[in-house]
Amino acid sequence: MIAVDGGPNGGKSSGMSYIAAFLSSNGYAVVSTPEAASEVMMRGVRPTSFHDSRVFQRMIMKRVLDNEELFGYGVSELARNTEKNKGFLLCDRGVMSALAYVRDRKMFEQLLQEHDLTMENVRHKRYAQVIHLRSTACGLQKLYEKTRKNNPVRTESAKQARELDQRIINAWEGHHDLTIIGNEYDSFEDKLERAVGAIAHRIGLPTPLNIEKKYLVDSNTDLILPKNATVAHIRQFYLKDDLYVREMRFSQGTTLYFKTVKSCTASQRRFKSEQIIDHKEFTEILLMNTARVIPYLEKERYFFAQNGQYYRLDRFLSIKEPLVILEVQPSSAQQKIILPSFLKITEEVTNNPAYYNYFIAQRQARR
Numbered sequence: 001m002i003a004v005d006g007g008p009n010g011g012k013s014s015g016m017s018y019i020a021a022f023l024s025s026n027g028y029a030v031v032s033t034p035e036a037a038s039e040v041m042m043r044g045v046r047p048t049s050f051h052d053s054r055v056f057q058r059m060i061m062k063r064v065l066d067n068e069e070l071f072g073y074g075v076s077e078l079a080r081n082t083e084k085n086k087g088f089l090l091c092d093r094g095v096m097s098a099l100a101y102v103r104d105r106k107m108f109e110q111l112l113q114e115h116d117l118t119m120e121n122v123r124h125k126r127y128a129q130v131i132h133l134r135s136t137a138c139g140l141q142k143l144y145e146k147t148r149k150n151n152p153v154r155t156e157s158a159k160q161a162r163e164l165d166q167r168i169i170n171a172w173e174g175h176h177d178l179t180i181i182g183n184e185y186d187s188f189e190d191k192l193e194r195a196v197g198a199i200a201h202r203i204g205l206p207t208p209l210n211i212e213k214k215y216l217v218d219s220n221t222d223l224i225l226p227k228n229a230t231v232a233h234i235r236q237f238y239l240k241d242d243l244y245v246r247e248m249r250f251s252q253g254t255t256l257y258f259k260t261v262k263s264c265t266a267s268q269r270r271f272k273s274e275q276i277i278d279h280k281e282f283t284e285i286l287l288m289n290t291a292r293v294i295p296y297l298e299k300e301r302y303f304f305a306q307n308g309q310y311y312r313l314d315r316f317l318s319i320k321e322p323l324v325i326l327e328v329q330p331s332s333a334q335q336k337i338i339l340p341s342f343l344k345i346t347e348e349v350t351n352n353p354a355y356y357n358y359f360i361a362q363r364q365a366r367r
Contacts, residue, residue, distance in 0.1 A: 001068065001094075001126065002019075002089070002090055002091065002127060002131065002199065003091045003094030003096075003097075003129070003130045003131070004016050004090055004131050004133070004195075005093050005094065005097055005130060005131065005168055005172065006132050006133035006134065006165070006168070007134055007135025007137065007138065007164055007165025007168060008135045008137065008148065008156050008165070009135055009136050009137070009148050009161065010133035010135045010136065010165070011133050011191060011192065012035075012133050014188070014192065015131070015133050015191075015192050015195050017032075018192040018195065018196060019131075019195060019199055020032055020090060022196045022200075023088055027082060027083050028084060028086055029075050029078035029081070029087035030075070030087065030090065031072075031075035031078065031087070031088075031090070032089075032090040032091075033064075033068060033071050033089065033090070033091050033092050034067060035092040035093055036063035036067060036092075036093070037060050040063060053102075054107060054111070057098060057102050057111060058114070061111050064091075064093070064095055064098070065115055067091075068089065068091060075088065075089050088203075094122075094127050094172075095112075095122045095126065096119075097171060097172075098171075099167075100167035100170070100171045103167070120250065120253065120254050121254060123174055123175055124254040124256065127175070128202060129177045129179070129199070130172050130175050131181065131195050131198060131199070132172065132178065132179065132180045133195065134165055134180065134181060135161045137158040137161035137162045137165065138162055138182065138183060138308060139184065141158045144158050144161060148161075169305050169308075169310075170228065170305065173303060173304060173310075174229075174303045176232070176248060177202060178303075178305075178310050179198040179310075179329070180305070180308060180310050181194050181195055181198075182308055182335055184335045201274065202274065203275070212327060212329050213327070213330065213348065213350050214325055214326070214327050214348065214349050214355060215325065215326045215327075215345045215346075215347070215348050215349065216324075216325060216326075216346045216347050216348075217313070217324040217344065217346070218346050219323060221344050223313075223315070223324070223343075224342050225302055225304065225313070225342070226304045226306070229303065229304040229313075230250065230251070230302070230303045231251045231300060231302050232248045232249060232250045232300070232301045232303070233248075233250075233298075233299075233301075234246055234247065234248050234299050234300070234314075235297075235298050236297050236298075236299075237289075237295075237296040238294065238295045238296060238358055238361050239289050241358060242262040243259075243261050243262075244259075244260050244358075245257065245258065245259050245277070245285050245286070246258050246260070247282065248301075255279070257276065257278060257281070257282040258274055258276055259275055259277050259281070259285070261274075295358075295361040297316060297360055298316070298317045299316045299317055299318070300315045300317065301314050302314075302315075306338075306340060309328055309329075309330065309335075309338065310328070311327070311328050311340065312326070312328075313325075313326050313327075313343075314326075316360060318361075319360060319363050323360070325349070325355060326339070326340075
C-alpha cells in the first residue's frame with residue numbers, strides 16, 4: 001500500500017492517476033481507493049452535522065479502513081492474473097492523515113484503538129511509502145485561489161491551506177519513506193514525474209538516484225532536536241559494495257527490514273532499488289554470509305520535517321570518532337535547501353566518498 005497525500009489543491013487526484021498509469025504500464029495490478037472525507041461530504045454529511053466532532057471523524061476512519069480492506073482484497077485478486085503477480089493499492093490519503101484534521105492526539109489514538117490499531121503501527125508499517133504533494137497555496141497562491149473553486153468541498157483560504165498542508169506533513173513525520181514534493185517545477189507534469197520517480201525507486205524499478213544532499217554537523221555541540229522528531233536505531237550490513245541489508249528499529253518497538261541493490265549502466269548512470277523484506281529473509285541473508293567479515297555500520301537516525309522539507313539526521317555509533325551527518329532530499333534541483341537553524345553545519349559532504357555509508361562501515365569492519 002502506498003499513501004498518496006497532500007495539501008489542498010496539491011494535485012493528489014491527478015497524481016494518483018499518473019502513478020496508476022505508470023504502474024500499470026510496467027505490468028502491475030493497480031487499484032486506487034476513493035478519498036473517504038470527500039466521499040462522505042459529497043453525500044451531505046459534514047463535520048458540522050454533529051455536536052460531537054468525534055462522530056464525524058469516527059465515520060471517516062471507518063470509511064478509510066473499509067476502503068483499504070475492500071480494494072486491497074480486489075487488487076490482491078487482480079494481481080493473480082498479472083505476469084509479475086504483484087499489485088499496488090494507491091490510498092487517497094491514509095489513516096494518519098486524520099490526525100491533521102482531528103488535531104487531538106488522544107482522540108486520534110482512541111479512534112485507532114476502536115479498530116485494534118496503534119499510531120506506531122499505522123505510521124511505520126501499514127504503508128510502504130508516503131507521497132505528499134504540497135498545496136499550490138505553498139508558493140503558487142494565485143493559482144490556488146483560481147483553481148480551488150473547482151472543488152465544491154474545498155473551503156480553505158490560502159493561509160488555511162498552508163497550515164493544513166503542514167499539519168498533514170507533521171502527521172506522517174517519522175515514516176521511513178516520506179517524499180515531500182513542492183511546487184518549484186516548470187510544469188505540473190514535472191511535479192507528477194517526481195512522484196513517479198519516487199514510486200519507481202521504492203518498488204525497485206530502475207530510476208536515477210534521487211538528489212540527496214549531505215552536511216557534516218559539528219559533533220562537539222549538544223544535539224537539540226525538535227520535540228516531535230522520531231528516532232530509529234539502524235544496523236546496516238554491506239554484503240557487497242553494491243548490496244546491503246538493514247534493520248530499522250523505531251523507539252516504540254516497530255522494526256522494518258530492507259534489502260538495497262545498486263547498479264550502474266553502460267553509460268555510467270547509477271541506479272538504486274530498495275525493497276522491504278521480512279525478518280526471516282533478513283536473517284537468512286546474513287546467515288549465508290557468516291563465513292566472511294561483513295562491514296557494517298550502526299547509527300541512530302532522527303526524522304523531522306521543517307520548511308516543507310524532510311530531514312534525516314544520522315549519529316554514527318559503530319566508529320570511534322564522533323560523526324553526525326544531516327541528509328536532506330530536495331524535491332527538485334531547483335528547490336532551495338534551508339538548513340535547520342538549531343544545527344551547527346560545518347560543511348557540505350555530498351560528493352565526499354569519506355562520508356559515504358559504505359566507506360564509513362569499512363572503518364571498523366565487524367563480523
